Amino acid sequence: MNENLYGLFDNVFLSDFTINDEGIKKTIDLGNYGKLETYSLFPGIILAFIDICVDNYDAVFTEEELPSRLLQINHCSKGRYAYMVGEDKLVYFGDGDLCISVYDSTKTLSDFPLGYYNGLEIFMDVDVASEHIKGYVPDIDLIEFYEDLERSQGYMLIRSNERIDHVIGELYDVDERIKKPYFKLKCIELLLFFSITKFAKNESVSLSKKQVDMVESVKNDLMGDLDGKITLDELADKYSVSKTTLKNCFKEVYGKPIIKWRKEYRLDYACRLIEDGDYNISEISKMVGYSSPSKFGQAFKDYVGCTPSEYQKH
Numbered sequence: 124m125n126e127n128l129y130g131l132f133d134n135v136f137l138s139d140f141t142i143n144d145e146g147i148k149k150t151i152d153l154g155n156y157g158k159l160e161t162y163s164l165f166p167g168i169i170l171a172f173i174d175i176c177v178d179n180y181d182a183v184f185t186e187e188e189l190p191s192r193l194l195q196i197n198h199c200s201k202g203r204y205a206y207m208v209g210e211d212k213l214v215y216f217g218d219g220d221l222c223i224s225v226y227d228s229t230k231t232l233s234d235f236p237l238g239y240y241n242g243l244e245i246f247m248d249v250d251v252a253s254e255h256i257k258g259y260v261p262d263i264d265l266i267e268f269y270e271d272l273e274r275s276q277g278y279m280l281i282r283s284n285e286r287i288d289h290v291i292g293e294l295y296d297v298d299e300r301i302k303k304p305y306f307k308l309k310c311i312e313l314l315l316f317f318s319i320t321k322f323a324k325n326e327s328v329s330l331s332k333k334q335v336d337m338v339e340s341v342k343n344d345l346m347g348d349l350d351g352k353i354t355l356d357e358l359a360d361k362y363s364v365s366k367t368t369l370k371n372c373f374k375e376v377y378g379k380p381i382i383k384w385r386k387e388y389r390l391d392y393a394c395r396l397i398e399d400g401d402y403n404i405s406e407i408s409k410m411v412g413y414s415s416p417s418k419f420g421q422a423f424k425d426y427v428g429c430t431p432s433e434y435q436k437h
Contacts, residue, residue, distance in 0.1 A: 124163045124166060125163045125166065125167065125168075125169055127191075127248075127251075128163075128167065128169055128191070128246060128248055128251075129142065129149070129161075129169070131189055131191065131193075131246075132151060134189055135184060136151075136153070136183065136184065137183060137184055138153060138154070138156060138183045139154065140152060140153050140154070147162060147302065147303050148160055148161060148162050148302075149161050149162075149163075151171075153175065153183065155176075156175055156176065156177050156183050157173075157174045157175030157176050157177070158174055158175075159171045159172065159173050159174075159175075160172040160174075162302070162303060162306055164245075164303070164306055164307050164310050165252055165255050165256065165307065165310070166251050166252060166255050167247060167248035167249070167250070167251030167252030167253075167255065168245065168246070168247050168248075168252050168256075168310060169245070169246045170243065170244075170245050170306050170310065171243065171244045171245075171246065172242075172243050172295075173240060173241065173242050173243060173244060174240075174241050175235075175239065175240050175241075176238060176239045177235055177238065177239075177240075178235075178238050189226060189227070191248045191250070191251075192225075192226075192227075192248065192249050192250055192269060193225070193226035193227075193246060193247060193248060193249070194223065194224070194225065194226070194246075194247040194249055194265070194268070194269055194272075195222075195223065195224050195225075195226055195244055195245070195246060195247070196221070196222070196223045196244065196245040196247075196313055196317075197216065197221070197222045197223075197224070197242065197243075197244050198219075198220070198221050198222075198242050198243050198244075198287070198291050198294075199216050199217055199218055199219065199220050199221075199240070199241075199242040200218065200219075200241045200242045200243070200295065201218055201239070201240075201241040201242070202217075202218075202235065202237050202239045202240035202241055202242070203215060203216065203217045203218075203235065203236050203237045203240070203376075203377065203378050204216055204234070204235050204236075204240050205234055205236070205335075205376075206222075206224065206278065207332075208276070208277060208278065208329070211331050211332050211333075212329045212330075212331065213329060213330050213331070213332065213335050214278070214280065214328075214329050214330075215236075215328075215330070215375050215376055215378070216280065217283075217378040218283060218378070219282075219283025219284075219287060219288065220280060220281070220282055220283050220287075221280070221281045221283075221287045221291065222278060222279065222280045222281070223272065223278065223279050223317050224272075224277060224278035224279070225269065225272055225273045225277045225278065227273075227277075236376050236377055236378075237377070237378070243291075243294060243295075245310060245313070247265065249265040249266050249268075249269045250266065252265055253265040253266045256311070256314065259311055260311055260314070260315065262318070263311075263314050263315070263318055265314075268314075268317070268318065279317070286316075290309075290312060290313060290316050291309070291313065293309070294306065294309055328375055330372055330375055330376070334372045335372075335376060337362050337364065337369075337372065338372050338373050338376045338377075339376075340362070341358055341362065341369065341373060341381075342373075342377075344358060344361075345381075345384075345385050345388070346388065349389055349392065349410060349411050349412050350409070350410070350411075350412045351412035355369065355370070355381065355382075369381070386422070386426075387426065389411040389412055390411070390422065390423055390426045390427065392411055393407050393408075393410075393411045393419070393423060393431070394427065394434065396410065396411075397431060397434055397435050400435075404416055404419075404420075404431045404432060404435070407419070407431070408420075408431075419431070
């Protein structure tokens with residue numbers, strides 16, 4: 124079932140991939156980039172659990188116009204990703220966020236700013252799936268739903284909340300014996316959930332391409348200045364923005380306040396330096412911007428769960 128829909132992946136993946144048939148599921152293996160574990164639920168509907176690790180979006184995905192009218196329901200479990208909507212508008216999604224979108228309106232996926240992404244996606248060919256879904260829930264008209272969404276802005280984003288956790292969270296841990304029928308039920312539940320959600324109440328915050336490029340430059344500045352000489356005021360002046368705008372834009376892209384991101388990046392880098400074994404703990408503490416080994420040690424323990432010396436022995 125859904126061989127035509129599976130065939131569309133040829134138009135989506137730029138990198139080599141294989142599809143392994145494993146009974147009720149098919150695994151799309153992207154090699155070093157990760158995999159998609161997929162289930163064919165109804166004619167025209169595929170559920171995919173996504174686990175990918177990619178620094179360069181263009182190495183894996185391409186953007187071809189597809190012949191089918193596709194709806195996509197995305198839920199982010201871990202990581203972060205972005206859609207470009209229109210000519211100069213990027214919308215970022217993070218942990219727990221849920222989005223439904225028209226493929227042709229939001230097909231350009233800008234990047235994975237954290238370098239990884241885990242979640243699920245439901246692909247729907249509305250012209251194939253519509254009548255079949257009506258057989259289960261007559262009040263749901265997928266074609267009308269698609270066209271209404273397309274006329275509004277092409278996507279609807281709902282930020283993480285308890286309702287989403289209740290509706291979708293259980294999909295990630297299902298007994299193998301009931302997976303396929305359970306996934307079918309949850310798919311219909313999600314459609315019902317969206318059918319009573321007003322498109323106008325979009326919870327997204329968009330950034331311009333210029334703002335995203337600025338954030339990327341700021342990130343590179345911070346990565347190149349781990350000893351802490353550069354300040355937020357200096358960065359704001361450098362890029363001719365207010366400090367508030369700088370902080371808001373950075374958090375929208377990376378999902379964390381800039382100060383927290385900077386601290387965690389330093390400590391992650393310290394972990395790599397300890398693993399490499401080329402420097403002692405005192406040298407590393409200076410390299411990542413700490414005024415004393417004791418302050419570094421406390422920050423490291425709070426973040427990693429053990430002291431630098433203990434980490435060194437592992």
